[in-house]
Amino acid sequence: MSRERLAPVPASDEYYDLGSFGHSITTTSADAQIWFNRGLIWVYSFNHVEGAYCFEQAIAHDPACAVAYWGLAYAVGPNYNKPWEKFDQGDLHTCVQRGYDASRQAKKYAGNATPLEQALIDAIQFRFPTNQPATDYPALNKGYAVAMKPVYDEFGSDLDVATLYADALMNMTPWALWDLFTGKPNPMAPTMEVKAVLEKALALEEDGANLNPGLLHLYIHFIEMSPTPELGINAADHLRDLVPDAGHIHHMPTHLDILMGDWRRSIASNHKSTLADDKYFRKSGANNFYTFYRLHDYHSLIYAAMFAGKSKVALEAVTRMESTVPEEVLRIQSPPMADWLEQFMSIRIHVMVRFGMWEELKMKALPRDQSLYAGTTAVTHYARGIAFAATGDVASAKKEQELFHQAWDRVPVSRLAYNGKIVDVLQVAGAMLEGEIEYRCTNYDKAFVALRRAIDYEDKLPYSEPWSWMQPVRHAYAALLMEQGHLEEAAKTYRADLGMDTSIIRPCRHPNNVWSLKGYHECLVRLGKMDEAAVIEQPAKLALAVADVPIKASCFCRLDNSQSPQLLDQYSSNGKCC
Template structure:
């Protein structure tokens, strides 16, 4: 059959429409305002609706549907693959294109309803229910040509959505999961049914599988066991690996996913979010340089995809900058200041100004340079930064925090105190309590923490370390109460600052304890290892200090920061 192909430089992506080749088995910014919580956040008209590109690298699985149109099958496979990759906008465009190519086959309508529904990163948008139910109605009207598996999937998904918005989606989610479990049990040889069952389980408790101390929730063990069982049978399914990384990252055994994380990249070239996903494991296992490398690859891949394929919505607005945000975090933790600063400014630049006033997650991206420059003590650079606009409460608060830290470090205590007062005034604004970053933590939590850190720093810099220590401990208490997110929303650990001041105060055993605690969260990070080494030496613990120093040398091999 005739193949129409256009080479996309950098990824080797092709647009093509008809082919008999089987897809391989598992082996810049949005133009229109969109609400963050939508899934997918997509302007269909701007996406050219049902004329999406067919990108060979984007097809990661094959799920045979009852279509006689080869190209519709290809677009369906791409849509399902991108559903696993959390590129819901491209998945939706693929399913829409499959509908255009074969309007009488039911499964592309099922796929469209799936991507318009909730996902692990975003709750159901009630405004999408009409389109979801319309797609399901069409799918049900076409069941005469459907296989038993297709009928089961459509019937299951029909239980997931109410006719009109409801306050509590729990009964619908549970009904959908139960239906998917039956399908999974009945058709145990189909890997994609197994992974769709995982998807149902994960979306019952998104980002809520582990308590703040790393202990499992009541439902966690059963969900993880299902994923591990499926991975034993299909160890190279990228969707199952993706979910396993998410299911284990906040646990005390994130290393369980390490073998899968290490091999995922080779299977998903061209898929930026999946290329990035191993770093959710690496940042928890102390493999920060691996995190740098995979996020560099992910950012490069997404940059080409977004520009060449006219991607819109949630993916370019949030997931693409997320790669670079993660890069900044991993680079900082390995001591690579130049990469950390470069990535911080890049993610700030990618914070789409059209959504800055209304989307606090975008504001968080915008503010990352303030955090990174404070951690790296780039005081003169900070003092040159202009103040964000009056309407940007959260970025403006963190700007005051950064300036206050810089002024305190350069002994301008009077001006630093003025920055603290400005910061505390913003912290009292109740609107910050409703401004959520990734729907996980509030801007108010971060701004309050910033105020405590600056207050403690002012006390300590003026010689009152005794007064500063409990203030830093209070900031650590707030940090420990944050919901889990990666990278952490507070950029970076307050224990590093407390440990430094404990060393300066002569409380070496206290510093040892604090740095050891930090290493439980950010394993093998050189900042804490260096402080721990100094604390041990000061107590005469030479053997333990030598061991820590060897670990530090390994951890710091990619660093450009010299620690005194």
């Protein structure tokens, strides 16, 4: 191995509570078995950094354990959220060398392994055919998936083999198994083969399918972009709380909770997720790639709270999140952490817009380092422009609009917003700000054209859960339509946002959200459609009862509801990062 081997740590030492899942391996060491189980759980939980550490501990306890080297090679390779294309050159060279060395060590010791372990070891060689980075990543991904096929054919009744084969197939076209606009499988992806593998494995309940975190996790990712994400709810409920100290496992079911509009359950599970993640942060710090997942889990909590109208939950979570991201982490060059993490630094600003904190926004300071926080700088100008427009200061709003465009031009194209880029997400901001300013200038037709353009940009963002634009433009558009008396169009917009028809893609529907429930009910009453209004009156009442701010419109930008109640001072800090 090219890296210095770790000193063995007794498995009996205090460690995270990862539940009881495991996979029996060939080893002479009980400690190696425990560390291997931990490594497998962590990679199934998408904490590949900790997974690699655990596999290295298994090796330290049993240097001849072939499958422990396989685990290390698997952990340092690509995954669904970090395919080969997203490695920077330094990270890529390091991981390829580690993976190559580990896979060859696995092969070296494979003589004493079981036939199943030998088959996995043979397949992992195709993920690292040389110790130099490849140039044709699709071919590399396909080569590994093809190599896993005979492993699955022979050992497919083993749930971990099924999971690993499905993972290999999914990584051929990550986040592209389905066409969101047709609702059909992507013809360039092995979608139906993935479906067959996962659902056959999930049917093996007596063999522990409902206790396998990797299998359940992958099924959520498989089904969430489909037109029927509700089919994954049972798997999600089995996964929920399965691995107590793995924050991302608590979080994953909420990918479906959000799509179903189960905002309170999403808040509860993501809160548990952040508590587990904070435990990991206290022990391991922020200087690791799992920080991306920690912030994603926080983001999901905040997003759900926003749709539930729970400002205190959202702002408390923002403050907790920001406290775990020291600026020096964003300055790490390899992997380029600012590219991965800066998207989360503007979340507070989106929350402030959602809850109409106009006076606070007008005083919101710009980041000290506007190069490091390039995207946050642009979002700050956008939000200040919205705030000035909403309070009638159009001249200041236009100044912020100009500054927004200048800042937007300075955002590096490498800055990510999950599966998309911050520069593309800012298209939504630009069109929304234009619409708000035109509206305050009483250029209503121009305003609505701009807002419809913002909606189009929003709908066409690459899939992510949560969506990379945090407040649906439809909420502002419909609120302003109502103000101008366009009730039928407003009702149509609310209906689409609530997912009460199929006029927009599945991920852009937000069932049961308090903002559209309130707006749609008001529309129906004003239109005299009392029978329809009665149908949603009770859901609207429940949603309004859950919210912690009075909600009189779907957006605080509506002129007759332009000022939100004052939020508690401790929840409106400027944020540690800026």
